[in-house]
Amino acid sequence: MTRILGLSAYYHDSAAALLEDGELVAAAQEERFTRQKHEARFPAAAARYCLAGTSLDEVDYVVFYDKPLLKFERMLETHLAYAPNGFNRFRQAMPVWLKEKLWLKKMLRQELSQLSGGDAIPRLLFTQHHQAHAGSAFYCSPFQQSAVLCIDGVGEWATTSAWSGTPDNLKPLWQIDFPHSIGLLYSAFTYYCGFSVNSGEYKLMGLAPYGKPRFVELIKSELISIDPDGTYALNLDYFDYCVGERMISEKFRALFGAPERLPETEITSLYRDLAASIQAITEEVVVKLASSLRRETGHTNLCLAGGVALNCVANGVLRRTGMFEHIWVQPAAGDAGCAIGAAFNVWHEHLGNPKSDTGQDRMKGCLLGPAYDNSIIESELIKAGAKYQKMETQHLLRSTASMLANGNIVGWYQGRMEFGPRALGARSILADARNPNMQQTLNLRIKFRESFRPFAPAVLREHLAKYFVSDQNSPYMMFVDYLVPELRLTPDSKRDGLDRVNEVRSALPGITHLDYSARVQTVGQDDKDPFYQLLLAFQQQTGCAVLINTSFNVRGEPIVQSPLDALRCFHATEMDALVIGSFILHKKDQTTLSIPELQIPAPVMTNAALKKFSRSLAILLSGFALTVVWVNQLPISPWLVLPFLVLFIWGEIIPGHMRAIHRGWHQLGVGLARITSPVIFSLVFFFIITPLGLIQRLVRRSKIHREYKPDRRSTTSNPGFEYPF
Template identity: 60%
Template sequence: MRYILGISCYYHDSAACVLRDGVIVAAAQQERFSRLKHDAGFPADAIRYCLREAGIDLSELSAVVFYDKPLLKFERLLETYLAHAPRGFRSFLMAMPVWLKEKLYLKTLLRRELRALAGLDRKAPLPKLLFSQHHQAHAASAFYASPYQEAAVICLDGVGEWATSTIWHGQGNQLRPLAELHFPHSLGLLYSAFTYYCGFKVNSGEYKLMGLAPYGEPKYVELIYRELISVREDGSFALNMRYFAYPVGSRMINQRFAALFGAPPLTADAEPGQLYLDLAASIQQVTEEIVLKIARHAQQLTGASKLCLAGGVALNCVANGRLLREGPFQELWIQPAAGDAGGALGAALLAWYQYFQQPRHSDEQQDQMQGSYLGPAYSDSEIQALLQAEQAPYQYLSEPQLYSEVARLLAAGKVVGWFQGRMEFGPRALGNRSILGDARSPVMQSILNLKIKQRESFRPFAPAVLAEDLQQYFQLNCPSPYMLLVARLAAELQLEVAPGLSGLARLAQQRSSLPAITHIDYSARVQTVSADTNLRFYQLLQHFKAQTGTSVLINTSFNVRGEPPVCSPADALQGFYATDMDVLVLGNCLLHKADQPALKLQAARQRVFAAD
């Protein structure tokens, strides 16, 4: 057997993945273990987990593959500073010591970290160390994990080494690059500039900007095209760098950008006014239009009928939904860990198919991601040992009693933490590390946002629906197992709203018979649930349907503000204690908040408050 370890780290969302003879054994982000959101450090804990899941130690690996080429990235950094000198000198002085001491000698650094992880001395032999290019890893994560033998592949993100946008042609075990755009011209960084301007954190708040967009009107589309970006028919583009500071600065934009729109950047946590709502709508429309142009060009270059997507921009599920509806491809597959975490998976797959020249056997019906349930799982005995040690009162329910009781609690308006099986790989909760609620409730959206997730009130929640009932509720004609497509609700579920309200005031209007998952443009980010990939979540939805006639639940990630989604039962228990969640289900163990010790609840809330 041949084992390959893929690693991504030192930028954001560090992760690790292990393949056994080309099959994904395990993959996880470091943040889930360290509890540091978007942890960029060496993913020691994630690597330990992946090796443990594979049942091997470091010496049994055939190769370790890193998702980036540091010398190329250093070349880009140095050339950029020289091109802008003397501007950015302070940033240069901050960046160079780190690069000259560590990042430039990444091979040495990685070997040192791997030896430390395995408890080896500095002369001990290590597996072969390989490096992929950043976008090459993205493309590999998209194509090789997809069910397709041939497809066009598009990767769009902030920046890798030089590339920011690439088109590839995947055939069998080969990935051929066809076109690319280089830094500083980046669709991801353009979107991040507006993310920053609207008061959200870059590299983590882009999905907030996407959720904000429907509250505004795209009034500034023409201004963006006229002043900020020039776009050609093939989707290639150039940014007007007079408005941006990110190449050598610590901020995304400069004063010209703010002057263009007549207001300063919004401060963090400030409620966005109409200007910022309209700008969110405008940059979202521009992004969608550019993605559509790139897709049409990719189809012309490849002649392929299928498309694979990866890179951070591929997490823009509104653009994905429009691409599915209006684009030139018959089928679309998006890597569920589309961001940098997925680079670990892509690097490992690239080594298997190209370095080791292995043939590819794809299904054309099912992808290789196993539902993206690739993280650690915990047995009922482990869970019960924790609960007994914590003196946390619980009931142990066998199946199907567990599903029936949880469905009853959900139908009664309870908020349920649902912890089952293997943890998801990627940013989405897909029914194993989830908070669930009744989508029919007109108050559940605000309860979850303010009391449980402790986040902005305007943020929409995603629905999970039985796969066979999809078209009963949503205008979508293909599965969406990874919650990466936005679709409108079925017309018969939509309700008319009174005219006259604008901006965030529109949030109070009920727009459908499933108000808790209906965004103000009648859309929802859909997850389809099938028995093949998540039998327990599927059975819960079946029981909820039997009791209520509705097979849709709110599904949002199990975390509180400022923290990554939970990994272990201990993480889940602390999250349960720290919020107004009513019920926690750990495997077959059911806990009611009202039964828990008051001192435990108080201590957990104080911890979260202090961290915030």
């Protein structure tokens, strides 16, 4: 058996995925275990979960999802292109590279060695970032032939890439390189509208229907030039993300006549209209790029991945054009999904296994994470002092459906955890979509998030046409669809802006966005799937085959992973009930529920490291003392080495006492670095990078194309999986 462990780490959304003979058996994001949203550290817990029951020496390959030296090259080239500007950014970015990212192989081996308990570790391979995205899209898709389009902020160089997938090959066609990036353009507007880059893009997309796209022409004339084939170039005068500390420049602010919106302040019409405008532009670029791919490859299928592929509104627009017969979007389209893609790249491309035709996608409904059986769940419930009832399956489903029909909000925790950003019925909060107050209640009482954000519907596939226009599968919530006209209502109020959030616009107000759109999850018939069974029970009781399905978490936290996480979230919100495994907990009964506070362990120095510190400090100080004595020709006394000998022995006997000395020693280093660090980096930046950059620009050899011109297509050279470049 061939096992491949795919890893994404060190930027955001760390994850691990395990393939066994080309079958995806497990995948998880590290954030779910560490409880730090978008966790960037090495995915130790996720990898440990994936390897459960398998030791690391039984794994044949470990593959990392990008090529660090190429990324480093891009960073240095960017500084060369902008120097002498960008010193602060250089000073901030360089330490992480010098200490960690440049030594990625060594760092990965250290982490893997800890995972293996010192045993041999597998061979280490590397894919290019967009190659991993493309692999996650094509190899997981149900297609044998497909065009593949990847769009994100930036990988090594590529920000947009086009591929052609066949059973034997995933062939790169062309790419658009940094700094021209539709993903970063979207993020720049996300930042300008007062949301966080990398996590607030959903909010901007949700805000768009509340605005009018009145800035489209201005943005197209000033910020981005879009060619008929969808390739584009940004006017970099308006952005600051290349070497600055913010996404946008002063010129950007001047163009729209206002500063960036501060978080949590009022969202005026300016920002709503900008959201609508940038959404329209993104849709135009995605549709034009896809259209080019259709023409150039002749493929009738399309796969999408990369952060921009999470824009389900644009995906919906693309699907409605009908230019492709089938479109499949990798559900974990962001960087977490690269762990899966990288592993598939190795299986198919490095090891030469052709893609087999199963007719189904290979994501297993995204249910790739840990599951907990009833005995573990019950022991957690007992420990927490919960009042609960255990029910057999049919009784549990009927009771849950009945609670939902009566307007209760239910935490639903069943089976394996989902992989990717969406909750698909394993770690979900569920509610009745017919309830006119439900969107506001969920946003303000349960999720503690902005009131304008819509909720997604889960609908029984066999009843889809009754509710939504397209009647196409969407098992992973990757497409926005529209409510059928018969269910739509026209609000008679004269409200404006975000006040319209409370208008009842359909017979399913809980999931109907301002423009009658909804991010649909279709749930296909599967008698073993508890979520399908629940929807069926709800439909039988109420006649409605739709439920609100939102992720089981609160704002700022990752989706729950363990039963204890679920209990903690249930306890902290005004959820009415929790259905976990075969158990039901009612909030009103929980008088004795006591959940321990979430403890995030701080890194602690081990005793071995402290002993090593005390030994080397004793040697260093005694050496220093002896040098002083020798230089000044002072009399040598055996008492001179006594303090250092004491330090040495003390560290050996009680290493814990060295912690305070180490802290002080470290602080001394930090203090000195405040002076020396800027000096050293100034020397490198102004005496090496700046003159080289000026010469490079003089002879027009810069790899960063700052100018505003069409024809952005380029290609990249990839020497293979063995190399980190």
